[in-house]
Structure formats: C-alpha cells, structure tokens
Amino acid sequence: MTKSPDQPWLKRLPILTILAVAALGAIYLRDYISFQALAENREALLAYRDANFVLTAGLFVLLYAVIVAFSLPGATVMTLTGGFLFATFPGALFNVTGATIGAVGIFLAARWGFGEQLGRKLEGSEGTVKKIKDGIDENQWSMLFLIRLIPAVPFFLANLIPAFLEVPLRRFVISTFLGIIPGAVVYTSVGAGLGEVFSRGESPDLGVIFEPHILLPILGLCALALLPVMLKAVRGKKGL
Structure with a gap:
C-alpha cells in the first residue's frame, strides 16, 4: 500500500534533515570554512576568480545558500569572503542573495514540517498566547524587519520564527532581503x-x-520599523 504524502513524518523530513546536517556540520566542518582557511587559500581563490568570474560568483552564492539553509558553520566567514573576492559591491549583493535563498529554504522546510500545525494551534488558542499571535499578525512587516535588523537576533531563529507564525512567503523574502542589507554591507566592507x-x-x-x-x-532603522506599531498603539489609546 502506497503511503500518503500527507503523513506527518514526510512533512517533517526536510527540517529534521536540516537539523541533522547542522549538527554534523558543527562537529566536522568547523575548520573547513574558517578565517584561517581563507587566509591560507586566498591566492588560489583570487586566481580562480580572475579566470572564472561569473562561475565563481555563481558558486559562491550557491555555497552561501547551502551554508545558511543547513545552518552550517561559516556564514560570517562567507560574508567576509564575499567582500574579499568581489569588493563591497557586488560582494554585498552576492552575500544578501545567497543568504536570502538559504533562509527561504529553511523557512519552507520548517513551515512545511511544523509551522502549519503550530500556526493552527496558536490561532485556536486563547488568552495571552492568542493576543501575542494577533499582535504579531497585525504588525508582521515591522516585526520581520526588526528581527533582521537587530544584530543580537541569531539568523537561524529569524528564519524559524516567521515559519511558525504563518508569515506569507513573499513577505518573508522581501523582509529578509532588505532587512539583512545593513549588516551585510558592514561585514562585506570588512571583507573587502x-x-x-x-x-x-x-x-x-x-x-x-x-x-x-x-x-x-541600524538602531535608527529598528526604530523606523517599530514606528507603525507605535502609531497603532497611540491611535488605539485615543480610541478608548
């Protein structure tokens, strides 16, 4: 008898695979994508880039996306490498593109595996949990930009949280791409x-x-992202 594709374990397989690869990567890949490895191979990388610029750019974006999607160690080193190989621009563009593609991968895996079920539970809940869920839903753009702009929020969590809160894919992609630009430009310039x-x-x-x-x-951008939330709160109080 053929198993239905709707079985829970099949839906959770992608995110469970990501978590397993992330755990293995943290153990076995830490020394392969490091600042020391970049320093030791810098001349070979520059030579390959000069001989195959388009291919190098494409492989770089692909590798960056894989590292982010599977939460492998080395994302910061990759951002620096983007600046080292391609300068601040187009290096920052390549970094943001790779990071966004990888973020979409883990977002979709998490939403498909657990997000839809968790979202239904939160929507059907009552009391404080439901109020928090409704508050986030009403201010999704602001919240999404905020978690991207605040440096202290881990990138991995910033990809998972929206998946569990039923954020539309289009909104996630736009807020991720635009929201990580400030930090990406800073680190890419360091790499340059x-x-x-x-x-x-x-x-x-x-x-x-x-x-x-x-x-x-960056904090100013955070305040700008929160501005719609604050305006809603002020208007709500005036309406009381």
Missing part, C-alpha cells in the same frame, strides 16, 4: 579590506558592527 589584514598577519574586527557610528544608524 582583508588584503591589508592578511599582509599584517592580523584578524578582522568582527565587532565593528557594534561601533557607535555603525550601530546607531
């Missing part, structure tokens, strides 16, 4: 200067995003 860092035998400053001249504009 890796040549000098390598020549000095130093390591890049990954804490640069928390420098006031960079963090404050």
